[in-house]
Structure formats: structure tokens, C-alpha cells
Amino acid sequence: IKIHDLSDLREMYAIINLDDENKGVDQLAWTDDGQLLAVSTRRGSLHVFLTKLPILGDACSTRIAYLTSLLEVTVANHVERELPVTVSVEVEPSFVAIGVYHLAVGMNNRAWFYALGENNMKKLKDVEYLGTVASMHLNSDYAAALFEGKVQLHMIESEGLDAQEERETRLFPADDDKYRILCHALTSDFLIYGTDTGVIHYFYIEDWQYVNEYRHPVSVRKIFPDPNGTRLAFIDDKSDGFVYCPVKDRLYEIPDFSPTIKGVLWENWPMDKGVFVAFDDDKVYTYVFHKDAIQGSKIILAGGTEVPFSHKPLLLYNGELTCQTPSGKTNNIYLSTHSFLGDLKDFGPNELTQMLTQTLMLKRFSEAWEVCRLLNDQSGWNELAKACLHHMEVDFAIRVYRTFGNAGMVMSLEQIKGIEDHNLLAGHLAMFTSDFNLAQDLYLASSCPIAALEMRKDLQHWDSALQLAKRLAPDQIPFISKEYAVQLEFMGDYINALAHYEKGITGNNKEHDEACLAGVAQMSIRMGDIRRGVNQAIKHPSRLLKRDCGAILECMKQFSEAAQLYEKGQYYDKAASVYIRCKNWAKVGELLPHVSSPKIHLQYAKAKEADGRYKEAVIAYEHAKQWDSVIRLYLDHLNNPEKAVNIVRETQSLDGAKMVARFFLQLGDYGSAIQFLVMSKCNNEAFTLAQQHNKMEIYADIISSESTTNEDYQSIALYFEGEKKHFQAGKFFLLCGQYGRALKHFMKSPSTEDNLAIEMAIETV
Incomplete structure (x- = not known):
């Protein structure tokens, strides 16, 4: 008989061989729950087969106990590599519980307890309870059974001492408490249970008293403490999941918690205390409790893993999930969130990046x-x-x-x-x-x-x-107000900047207060309260403040106030410039001795010249180094050619020399005119003038002392040659390098110039 699972028809679930039945099978029939299969044969035999076991199992730390046949329970600890131990039980159990040293199995209101040995189990006793047991949990010394809304806590192995009698057993809740217990758990130190009124109670076994309780708005359906008992996951009546921390009395909601979740398992690997999984029939969800995060404690969903059909998770250890199967065996599944636990060298960058996210x-x-x-x-x-x-x-x-x-x-x-x-x-x-x-x-x-x-x-x-x-x-408010005011000023919020500058004044910190008062002055001006701002700036010792306030006023076209502040701050150039803009020449004149800018002196000079005040204009032009204008005024308006001539000689101004030459030309002083034309590099005009007025000797003398070109010397030589002035002609032919012609003219020189001519002739040769 071949049996297939409808979830995957390609896989064969089981094969049943009826070796003794040589006449063949007659009929097959399932029980309603599919657990039993009846087979009748033509020989008249009836065979009943168990197709799947009830999935009964429990875990304590890394030890698990699970049903391997209807009358057999196996205890195993794969993590510690202990050999599995099986125990035959008297009846088909409806619940199984495993503790540190004991195993309990039972049905209805009765439980059988076994002591775990190295390779076997020893039956200790059986206990009858006051009602049908729904679930049971064990620790090293005690058993806690839940039945009909109550929990009975009792010692597994009574020591029989009188002092211990009161601690041998206790029934919860007490008679005067009117709630029903819906779920319970037992850790090494605590009995924990949840009620239909939403209260989670912590009973401390060593002191035999309640030590903590948490009140939840709705009833608590299932609870799952971590191995240490310091955190408790629970599912409430609305199918929402939470983690409760009794030490801090804090509750954290589990995010993205599916309403189909059947249970929770905490990670038993000692290094991974904050990890737990929540599971339903199809999937396992990995959660992490981030306790010490800077944003505070919180729970995050790390990912999900598909589980095979009819697998019930029993134990989680370092990302490996041990599940119980309907066939009475266990199967290990590795969580997809822990894929980094394999050999990392075989993976590429993309997979490694995903693994990095998982590890973090x-x-x-x-x-x-x-x-x-x-x-x-x-x-x-x-x-x-x-x-x-x-x-x-x-x-x-x-x-x-x-x-x-x-x-x-x-x-x-x-x-x-x-x-x-x-x-x-x-x-x-x-x-x-x-x-x-x-x-x-x-x-x-x-x-x-x-x-x-x-x-x-x-x-x-x-x-x-x-x-x-x-x-x-x-005490820091004034200093912060000042800094805030600076920022507001930069942003253009002058109203609030002014208010904060005013708040910043302390009255006892001079340097800081001066900075605030400077801000008050500037902001007052920007706000239009010019009188206050100017007065504040004038009283203030800072020159820079006066300059800055002056610049603000200048931009606002408040020229007289701006100039006043510039002057007070001894920024005379800026003050004079602003006074010029508002045509206050009197003030400009007052400031001129302190002004260093030639541009301002020039503006003032032009204004004074336009007014006909030439003496003042000349002084200003001199300060502005405008020598041509100085020369022009001395010649045209002040009738002081000597001064003009001196300035031309000092400054070597070409345009000035031309003006002086023109002046002497108008006076008929051709010699002086020629001299200044040569000085202004107008040699051709000077030569022509010398020719016209027979002043060539003067021109020749002036030219001789200047650095002159050969063409100029040749022109003079040709002129003297035409005038039959042989000595002068020879002299200038010599200067322009025409030695033959020079010698000829020296030889023709009249006897009055014989000695000098002979010397020049010898020099020429």
C-alpha cells in the first residue's frame, strides 16, 4: 500500500507491506482525523495502521522530549551530543513535559514522572490532579500543571521534611481570587502565569511569594519566557504579541505580528540572548530584541523562513530550528536570517552585502x-x-x-x-x-x-x-542671546536680532557688552531708528563700529550721518568721499590735511577750480599729484611761470613742458620755448621754431645735452651747412657719425675758430 501526501504528490509518504496476505487486499478506510488506516484482506484479516502521531513535544534548555510512537517518548539533546533515551509509557499521552532532571507524561487528570538517567529513565511516581491537565511545565525541582483555570505547583520528589511541607505544593489562584489562569510557564526561579483579567503574575519559588505583576488591558492567552526568565513574550486575546521585561516593568509590542502565530521560541545559544522566533503552520518569523540601542529598547523583524508542512518547532539554537514531524521524528531547519553561519568564502559581493545586513x-x-x-x-x-x-x-x-x-x-x-x-x-x-x-x-x-x-x-x-x-x-542666556542675534542679523531678521542684542547686555562683562551695544547700534540703524543708532555708535569706543554703521547709512543714502560717523572713527578718506557726495565742500576742506586718497584731493581741486578759487585748487591738485593741472593753473590763472617751470623740471612732465613752451611762445621768448619743446620730446617743432626765428644755436646747445637721435644731429648739421657755419656743421656731422663731411667743414672753419676747429678735426680723424 503506497501512501502519498497531498501537499506533494511526487513524494511517497509511506509504503506498507502485507507480506502474510497472499490473497490480496479487500478494502481501505481512514478514520475521520486521518490518524488511523484500516485495511481488510480477502483472507478475513483486519489490519489497523497508525499513519501519523499526535505532535506532542516539549523542550527545556537544549533538551527535547517528543512522542515517537503512541506509547513511547524519546528524550534527546543534540546540542550536547547526548544519546537519545526512550521510555515506554503506560497510556497514550495527551501532554509531555521535560525538565532539567525529569520527564512527565500524562493524560486527563493523571501524570507519570520519570527521573532522567545516563542511559535510562526511572519511573518515580504518578500524580492525580483535580481536573483534566491542559499543559504542564517542569524545572529542576517543581512541576506546574494547568487544569480548569487553575495551576498546581508541587515538588516532583518530596523530601518529606516538615519544614518543607508548606513548600511542597500550592494551588493558584487562592480561593478569594476570582480570575481564571489561561497559561503558565516555569523557569528555574519563577512560576509565571497569565489570567483572563489580563494580569501576569510572577511567583518567586525560593521566597514562596509573589514578587511582580503586570496588568494588560485584555486577557493573556499564551506566555513564553526566555531561558533566564528576564524577558517574557506573550500573546493576548486580540492575537497581538508583546515582550514584557519585569526588571524595568516595560512592555514592547512585537511588530508585524501575524494573528495566525501559534507560539514563540527563544534562542538558547548563550551569545544570542535577544533573538526569538514566532511561528505559525507555514512560516517562522525571526525577531530581535534590541535592548541597548541609543533610540531605546525595541523589537525588529529580521526576516521569515518557510517551514515544511506539519512541522512543529521545538528548539532554537544558534539559528538552527529543531522541528517535530508527524512521523515521530525531528528535522532541523536553518533560518534564512542566519545564512552567514556557513562558509563565507563561496559567496559574491551581493550575497555578502545581504549577509552584512543580517549580521547587523x-x-x-x-x-x-x-x-x-x-x-x-x-x-x-x-x-x-x-x-x-x-x-x-x-x-x-x-x-x-x-x-x-x-x-x-x-x-x-x-x-x-x-x-x-x-x-x-x-x-x-x-x-x-x-x-x-x-x-x-x-x-x-x-x-x-x-x-x-x-x-x-x-x-x-x-x-x-x-x-x-x-x-x-x-547665566549663559546673555552670551547665547548675543550669538543668536549675530545669526539673526546674518539672516536679515533685524527686529529679533535687535531684541536679542538688547537681552545680551550683562552690565558686568565689558567686552561682551560692547559687542552687544555695537549690535544694538547697527540694528537700530537698519530698523530706521537712525538717531539712536548713530548716538550709540558715537558713544561706542570701537572705530570699526563707526565704519560699519557709516557703511550701512551710506547704503541708506543717509550721507551726512554716514560722513559724521566716518569722521568720528577717523576714516577721513571715507568721510571726505561722503561729504563730497552731499556737496559739503567746507567739511571736505577741513578734512583734507588728513586725507590720503589722491582721488578725493582731485575731486576737491576740480570743485575749487570751478568756483574760481585757484590757490586752493592748486594745493589740492598738488596733493592729488595732478602736476599737469598744477602747471596749467600756475600759467593760466595764477601768472606764476617760475613755479610752473620748476614743477616741470622736477616732474619731467611732457604735457606740462608743452604748456610751458606754449606760454613762452606767446610771450615771444623763443629760446625758452625751444628748451621746453625739447623737454616735451617735440624735437621737430623745436627745430622748426629755431629755423623760423634763427635760434638754431640755442636749439643745438639744448639738443647736445639731451639724448638725441642721429637724424636730429644730421638736421642741425645740414642747417649749419646751408648757413655756411662750418664749425657748427662739422660739430654736428661728427655727432651723427658722418666723419668725412665733419672733417671737410672743420678744415673750412674761419681763422677765429682755428684752434678749436683743428682740435675737433684731429678728434674726427
């Missing part, structure tokens, strides 16, 4: 380090470092930042790693991750709330800093 979600930083080492990518190291900061793993973060050379972060973390105040440390780490609002909240909740103010000041968040200072450090 599960806080497996050592494995994340290995993944980053294989990825050898800066972004991977950065992700690991950020995760370390997020989970407050400061030492590991230092190691990571040191690996990829971020010396700044290493130094910063070294400074804070010894801080014991959790909130203060978390605040620093939140600041390092640029989550400044969170950092502020954490600082304020710490023993050093002033750190929030210091952070806001460092970030130049002056508005927030001001609010914090009102609570934490009122």
Missing part, C-alpha cells in the same frame, strides 16, 4: 567583521561602525574605526568609553550619528543635562540653546 540586525558583530573583511569595502565598514554606535558597542566601534583609519572618531570614542551613565553615553553616540534631537533628549535624561546645551552651542543652534539655557544655565 542580529547584533552578530564578530560575524559582521568577517563579512566586512571579505567585502573589503569602505561602505561595509561604515555600516558596521554605525551599527556599533547604534547598539552602544563602543569598544567594537573603536576597533572598526581604527581599521579603516578614522582617527577622529577613534579619539572621540576613546574619550567617552568610560562613561557609566547610560543616557549620557547614548547621547554622545546619538550626536556622533548626527541625530541631534535624540541626543538632546538623552542628555536631558542623564546626570549631565548641561551637555545638551553645550551640543546646541557647538552646532550654533542658538534658538534651541536659548530655550535650554532658560532651564539649565540662566
